[in-house]
Amino acid sequence: MSDTTRTRPAAKSSRMSAALGLPNLKGNEKFLAANLIDSLGNGTMLAFQIVFFIMTTDLNAAQVGGAVTAARLISLPAPVLIGPVMDRFGARTVMTGGNVISAIAFVGFLAADQIWSVIATGLLVQVGSSMFWTAQGALVGLAAQGADRTRWFGLIRVLRNIGLGAGGALAAAALAIGGPSGLTWLVVLNAVSFAVAAWLIHTWRVSDRSPGPTAPAEAGTDGTEGGSGREAATYADVLRDRRYLTLVAANLAFVLASMVLSILLTVYVVEALDEGAWLGGVLLLINTLAVIFTQTIVTKRTERARPVTVLATAAAVNAVAFVAFSLVGAAPDGLVLAGLVAATLIFTLGEMLSAPSMSELSVTLASEAARGRYLGLFQLSWGVGMAIAPVMFMTLFDVSSTLPWLVLAGLMLVTIPLLLMLGKDRSHV
Known part of the structure; x- marks a missing residue:
């Protein structure tokens, strides 16, 4: 088969991707997979978190609901605290850390049986999610290298909708088929998947292509070099x-x-x-x-x-x-x-x-x-x-x-x- 023949499917695929408004995904498959894992994890969490604790602890619905709400309220300032960490250590480190914290949180779900522990694990989930989304914009800029950043944001929104929908369906299926045990296995799967997402982001390296004319300087936010080398603003x-x-x-x-x-x-x-x-x-x-x-x-x-x-x-x-x-x-x-x-x-x-x-x-x-x-x-x-x-x-x-x-x-x-x-x-x- 000639080189010309081999390149035809690739060219056709490239034209189709362009017609669908997709960004250049080459070299960014790990970043894409980590985003999908996060969306699936959040989809399952939104669907089963309260039900899981009601079914696996002696707490009633009002106690669980109050604990989950408290965790979310306590976590509100998290992005403001995460910002300086990201300026110091880089977006990749923050996103990797966020996924590790989420994995730890879901392991904690398995042992949580008191109001304080439900609040603690819920807080970890919220902090992990905040770390992920605070770092997201900077890493999208790194993936796009200025060429198609808006398309990347559009694609991530699609992945988020897929993940939230599929995660909710997965949680419903686990509950219907396995009851409390099904939800427990889903928590374990979530913990493993977030650990995988942390590895994906940590090992992801951008493909070697020239930045576009509007590419932002990512030295301080790509997570590979830590700070930007400039004095950070307050x-x-x-x-x-x-x-x-x-x-x-x-x-x-x-x-x-x-x-x-x-x-x-x-x-x-x-x-x-x-x-x-x-x-x-x-x-x-x-x-x-x-x-x-x-x-x-x-x-x-x-x-x-x-x-x-x-x-x-x-x-x-x-x-x-x-x-x-x-x-x-x-x-x-x-x-x-x-x-x-x-x-x-x-x-x-x-x-x-x-x-x-x-x-x-x-x-x-x-x-x-x-x-x-x-x-x-x-x-x-x-x-x-x-x-x-x-x-x-x-x-x-x-x-x-x-x-x-x-x-x-x-x-x-x-x-x-x-x-x-x-x-x-x-x-x-």
Whole structure:
């Protein structure tokens, strides 16, 4: 077989990858696998953590729920503490350490039988996850080498949706087939898989290809050399960066928006629309499948646009979706299902537009000298948003079933001028 014949399948595969909006994966298979493992692990944890402790300890549901909530609240400042560590030792070390801590946490699940130990193991899980996601942006920049970073963020979002969905299904299957024993074996599998992910990141080396023209300097964040060699900035310097604080504030609004499907939508469907709870699950499935099959294509279509423009568009699309959700309650019975599906698809488009561009800006606008601290502050906005979303949504819902949607729509509209302000000084944002 001639060299020309052998290269045809590779060229065809490359063209297909480009058409699907996939980044160049050569040399980054370990990084990709570690991301999938983390997503699967988080998917199983979200699905079984509370059930596991209820079924394997003498604690009741209220005690377990309180312990898990306490662990999440205690872990909120973790990204801010992780930032300086990342500036000192590098992103690879932080992500590797995060996976090791997660593996230890799941081993701890097997021995936890008191409230304090459930809190301790839950705290370790949250810290491990925070370490992983705080280091994520810097390592995506290393994998992409400036060539297709936005596509990488889009692909990681696809992997996260696959992992969360598959992890939840795996947990449900383990419980249905094996009961408590099935969940115990799932915990063991999680511990092993996170240990494997730590090895993958520790041994991953980037393929030798020239950085693109917009490649960031990764000496301080690739994890291979530790610090950048420059004097690291402090959090006081980060907090004086008004542009980045504006980005963090905008991200908090998008985090709150991202919580509606998992927290608000099913409550709205059941309590306000008097429909079955199954419908909320179907709408979430529609969202998940749309992201899995179209996220990378949407990212490819928008990668030449300025990220702030894409984000402002995403905020407008989200506002439309939230207004649509609020109007479904006044629709005739025959249009409720169609209205919910349409609103969900519009919301999903907003999500697909915002996620890669926001991640891109979180790295682009971060100072190289303190990228760990910048990304730690950015990751903190995720923790805060996820913590306040339930109480915010339910408090507004108690006043009126449409009020949460209208407040979120207003929040998205207020975010648009903030985002556009970010693009005034630098053309690449």
